[in-house]
Structure formats: structure tokens, C-alpha cells
Amino acid sequence: MRNIVNIILLTVFASLVMVGCSNDSKSKTGSKEEVAKKGGTVRIAMSTEVDNLDPYLSAATDTSSMMDNVFDGLLDTDESGQLIPALAKEYKISDDGLTYTFQLNEGVLFHDGSELTAEDVVYSYSKLAGLNGNEPHSSKFEIVETVEATSDYEVVVTLKERDSAFLARNIAAIVPQDYEEQSTEPIGTGPFKFKEYKVGQELILVKNEDYYQKDKMPKIDEVQFKIMPDQESSILAMQAGDIDVIPGVTAQGLNQLGDSVETVSGPQNMVQLMAMNHEVKPLNDVRVRQAINYAIDKDVIIETVAEGKGTKLGSNMSPAMALYYEEGLEDYYNPDVEKAKALLKEAGYEDGFTMELTVPSDYQFHVDTAQVIVEQLNQINIQTEIKQIEFSTWLEDVYNNRKYETTIVGFTGKLDPFEVLGRYVSDYHKNFMNFKNDQFDALIKQAIAETDEAEMATLYKEAQTILTEEAAAVFIMDPDRTIAMRENLEGFKMYPIQKFNLEDLLFKE
Structure with a gap:
């Protein structure tokens, strides 16, 4: 059963390959001589306000794109759309398609310093599925009948009926057990930590020095999402050197920016x-x-x-x-x-x-x-x-x-x-x-x-x-979708879902 599902997923996700990393503005010269510069702050213009910092209460795509860097799920997706390991290093699916067993990475820390265990997954999925006696936070998890921690690092999820779409839902954020302040002080296991949010102004994230995926350790120190509903203001801010990235920039905006930016563009699957x-x-x-x-x-x-x-x-x-x-x-x-x-x-x-x-x-x-x-x-x-x-x-x-x-x-x-x-x-x-x-x-x-x-x-x-x-x-x-970024910034990728891979960003000297 697992092989069948994996074949299906690989076929589907391979078909989602996006047109990514195409430079539409100008190509760099002498890039081989440029040296990666660690650290720094990236400022990103966002056209919409944060609707809720809690990943289970947020419905806005832009908010999810920002906060995805604070939270990790059991699985993640790469730029081709294929599911890849995250908090779960491996999984298996029963022959009847009803039972999913996840093996967790050990030594993963939440941003408050507590260690991730299977009980945190049980708590998270119980909230999503409404197994804690409250209303489900996600109708997509109502298919879940039980979630059980069979050891500190093994979780078994049993479905009420076979659901071929369930595996992809395991990109959902895992939150720490019994922590109820996600709307004001969100805590996850992602590559960036929440620092500050000012309504109508900015959301600030900082590098998680204890991130468990060492090969994906962020190269920049801080990301500032600036709330700027008017793109003309974003364009002027980028021209003035106050903004480094504009996601979803228009063709007119690109004309205004001229040769001062690099771009990554492609279909959005939207x-x-x-x-x-x-x-x-x-x-x-x-x-x-x-x-x-x-x-x-x-x-x-x-x-x-x-x-x-x-x-x-x-x-x-x-x-x-x-x-x-x-x-x-x-x-x-x-x-x-x-x-x-x-x-x-x-x-x-x-x-x-x-x-x-x-x-x-x-x-x-x-x-x-x-x-x-x-x-x-x-x-x-x-x-x-x-x-x-x-x-x-x-x-x-x-x-x-x-x-x-x-x-x-x-x-x-x-x-x-x-x-x-x-x-x-x-x-x-x-x-x-x-x-x-x-x-x-x-x-x-x-x-x-x-x-x-x-x-x-x-x-x-x-x-x-x-x-x-x-x-x-x-x-x-x-x-x-076209992302405009300052010439000396690189690393943005296109995904079949709206996603910011902030851990890959770096400045070039």
C-alpha cells in the first residue's frame, strides 16, 4: 500500500514542477567571483495584514507563507511538489490505507527550548481533528479517528476511512503541547523564531540557532515583513533601498525598478x-x-x-x-x-x-x-x-x-x-x-x-x-507570480504552493 501511495504522490508532484529561478530582469556578471555573506536582515514587502499568528486560526495565504518559517510539520514539500521529511524522518502506511505511522527526528527543540515528542504531535492533531472535545480546527482532519503516541518518537494516526489526500495534509504545523498563546507569542520548531509583530506595520522573525535541520540552517539573521498594501509604495521603498524583496510584483512595477533587481517567476498553481x-x-x-x-x-x-x-x-x-x-x-x-x-x-x-x-x-x-x-x-x-x-x-x-x-x-x-x-x-x-x-x-x-x-x-x-x-x-x-529582489540577494525558489524558503536566502558581497 505504501508503495502504491508513494508512486501516486511522486507522479502527481512531478507534474507540478514549476518554472522557477528564471531571471527576467538581468543576468549577473562576475557572479562566480562573488562571495556569500552570512547574516544580515532581509526586508520583504507584504500587501496584506496578518490575520492570525496561530497557524490553526489563520486563513490567509500570505500569513501562512510568513509563519510557515516559524512552524514545521511532519512533512514538507520541495520546489517540485514532492513531499519530503521534516519533523518525521520516515513514515509507513498500512495495507488497508487507514493507519499512518510516523517516526520523529530526535533532539528537535521548540523555540522555548522544550524538546519535541510524540505527545506534541498528538496534542496538535487532536486540536486539528477535534479529538480534544472541542470543535475541529480543520475540517480536513476530521477524517482522523485516533492519534496515539506509541513511544516518545513514534506517532500512529488512524483514519475513519481511506483518504488518499491525507498524506499531503501532514505539512500542517506541529505546536507544543498545552501551549495556548500562539496568537500573541507563536512557538514552533521552524528555522526562524517569532520576535515581534506590530499591527499594520511589520512582522519580525529571527534565525533559530538551534534548528534541527543543520543543512537548512538560515544564512540570514533576521527577516522583516513590512505591511505595505500599496505596491507603488513598495516600489519606491525598494528604489530607496528600504525593501529587499517584493513578492508578486507587477510588470509595471518591474519596469519602474529596471535593471536594479533580479527576479524569480513562474506559474503559481493558483x-x-x-x-x-x-x-x-x-x-x-x-x-x-x-x-x-x-x-x-x-x-x-x-x-x-x-x-x-x-x-x-x-x-x-x-x-x-x-x-x-x-x-x-x-x-x-x-x-x-x-x-x-x-x-x-x-x-x-x-x-x-x-x-x-x-x-x-x-x-x-x-x-x-x-x-x-x-x-x-x-x-x-x-x-x-x-x-x-x-x-x-x-x-x-x-x-x-x-x-x-x-x-x-x-x-x-x-x-x-x-x-x-x-x-x-x-x-x-x-x-x-x-x-x-x-x-x-x-x-x-x-x-x-x-x-x-x-x-x-x-x-x-x-x-x-x-x-x-x-x-x-x-x-x-x-x-x-514574479518575485523581485535586490541584486545582491539570492536563494528564492518557486513552489506549487505559496511558500517562502527564507532559510535559503543569502546576500552576496
Whole structure:
């Protein structure tokens, strides 16, 4: 069973290889003569505020990217998407696929000096799965039936039923037993320690001198994440020498920076979409949702908003996940204004209607996308008003409470196809689009229990087709991500999930 699962994972993750480490600005000269300089402080501009320092309470991708350096999981991922050892040096899976046994590294220290043991894993997974008598912190861990420490350095996890997606979930942070101050003074085992957080200003991490992975010991001393929602301010700060890294810089920003920076770029394995609340009229009518899809020209959005650097999508899967990606869906709704109008007439909305498009103001890319969509929907008499709100408010109103009509969002990359498509399962508690389809649910359930990779891929492809045919959302693109960094800084890598490998950064003299 273990061999079968490993083959599946290796095949899937090999298909996620990203276009990484490509220098788009200028190549270095004389780099062989440059000498690595240990130490120093790296300042990174972040466009969004921290939503919660506790890894089990945070929902924001940017926050997870920053705090991932404070916490380690049993497993980690490399830049190709393959799972690699972290706190667990090895694991085995039972023949029935229900029992996972992890052997932990010994001598691992939390940032408070206490040693990691199997009891910390039991505590962490019990919180995630709700085995401690409280509500689960993650619905993805509700599949866990028991977690047992069979020795100081061995943990046995038993699932309620077979779940092919579970292994990839073991990148989840492990926290120290009975410590409840993660939201204010987070403690993990990662390569960097938490130092300070100032709301709306900065998050500071410092090198963990006791990091257990000696080959991944950080080369820099400190990382300062500067909260800068306005990218123009970030550009000016980098030009002034006050910022070293801008993740997700725009093409216009790169033009402003000129030859003073190096870049790393590639696909993100992210799906940008316009989500529609299926419980709000008239969006509960599939014909209306299809009309909206026919009215929106994704190619125009890619050219104008992403400046051509994006891959057009037709369902909630990026071609970065090649094994599971269903080709051809990106052209299912070729722009057709007349067809869109006919569908609206059939649905009883010949004269159109008005609706609200809620957008997190912290993400200019989504705001720009919304502005293009407003103009395109105007062609079929759908008058759309953009409502900009802060991301923290978006999380509360849209993601948690489903109080919205339509919104623009980016679903970040995951390491397993279920983590991508499971968002649309009817009873998934974060299915904020309120998408419900019995056939889709059945396909996902079959895929989770499947161990044959070819059959699993077929099931996930069928599920994608349903999302497209039912116009679950307007699936727009997987935009390329470009990281701009100062000339003498190097080491950033691209991953199939948004991840900052701060331990690899170094300055060159």
C-alpha cells in the first residue's frame, strides 16, 4: 500500500514542477567571483495584514507563507511538489490505507527550548481533528479517528476511512503541547523564531540557532515583513533601498525598478475566479451563471490585468497539476454576448439586473480584474457595483458568513487534487459559494477512496467538467507570480504552493 501511495504522490508532484529561478530582469556578471555573506536582515514587502499568528486560526495565504518559517510539520514539500521529511524522518502506511505511522527526528527543540515528542504531535492533531472535545480546527482532519503516541518518537494516526489526500495534509504545523498563546507569542520548531509583530506595520522573525535541520540552517539573521498594501509604495521603498524583496510584483512595477533587481517567476498553481453565491437570486439559476460566463472575456482580463502573464482556465484546476487537469474546459464558454443575452431572457432577466461584486481591497490584482468584469457584464445589462473591503472583513463576511453576491478571489495551490476540488463538496463548511451537486459529491467521494492513479485522475476530471457545465463560478486564470529582489540577494525558489524558503536566502558581497 505504501508503495502504491508513494508512486501516486511522486507522479502527481512531478507534474507540478514549476518554472522557477528564471531571471527576467538581468543576468549577473562576475557572479562566480562573488562571495556569500552570512547574516544580515532581509526586508520583504507584504500587501496584506496578518490575520492570525496561530497557524490553526489563520486563513490567509500570505500569513501562512510568513509563519510557515516559524512552524514545521511532519512533512514538507520541495520546489517540485514532492513531499519530503521534516519533523518525521520516515513514515509507513498500512495495507488497508487507514493507519499512518510516523517516526520523529530526535533532539528537535521548540523555540522555548522544550524538546519535541510524540505527545506534541498528538496534542496538535487532536486540536486539528477535534479529538480534544472541542470543535475541529480543520475540517480536513476530521477524517482522523485516533492519534496515539506509541513511544516518545513514534506517532500512529488512524483514519475513519481511506483518504488518499491525507498524506499531503501532514505539512500542517506541529505546536507544543498545552501551549495556548500562539496568537500573541507563536512557538514552533521552524528555522526562524517569532520576535515581534506590530499591527499594520511589520512582522519580525529571527534565525533559530538551534534548528534541527543543520543543512537548512538560515544564512540570514533576521527577516522583516513590512505591511505595505500599496505596491507603488513598495516600489519606491525598494528604489530607496528600504525593501529587499517584493513578492508578486507587477510588470509595471518591474519596469519602474529596471535593471536594479533580479527576479524569480513562474506559474503559481493558483485559480483566480469570480465566485457566485448560489443561494442568492438570480445566481441560483444556472442559466444566469452561464450567461455571466459567456459575457466575460478571460483573454482580455489576462492581457490587461496580468499583462499576458497568465494561463486561461475553465474550471478549478491549473494545468500545473497535469495528471488531474481536464484540458479543453478553458474554451467551454467562448465569449458570446448574444448567447449570454438569450440565456438571460430564457431565465426571465431579459432587461438584466443589478448585483454587487465584493473585492478585497488589499489585492489590487483582484480589484483590477473586477473593473474589467464590470465593463464586460454591462454589455448584457448586468449593472455591477464594486464593493471594496479589507481582507480581514472579506474573510469574515464572505468566506465565513457567506454574506455576498459575487466576489473575486484566488484559490491558492495545494499538493493534492482533493484539496483543490474539495472546496465544492456540498457539506464542506467553507463552501462559501454554496455549490451543491450530488453527482459532483459522489465523484469526489470515489476519488478519495481510490488508489489507482489513472482511475483517480478520471474521477477528478469528471468532477471538473461538472463545475464548468454548472457554471459554478467564472474560472479566469492561473496568473504567473514574479518575485523581485535586490541584486545582491539570492536563494528564492518557486513552489506549487505559496511558500517562502527564507532559510535559503543569502546576500552576496
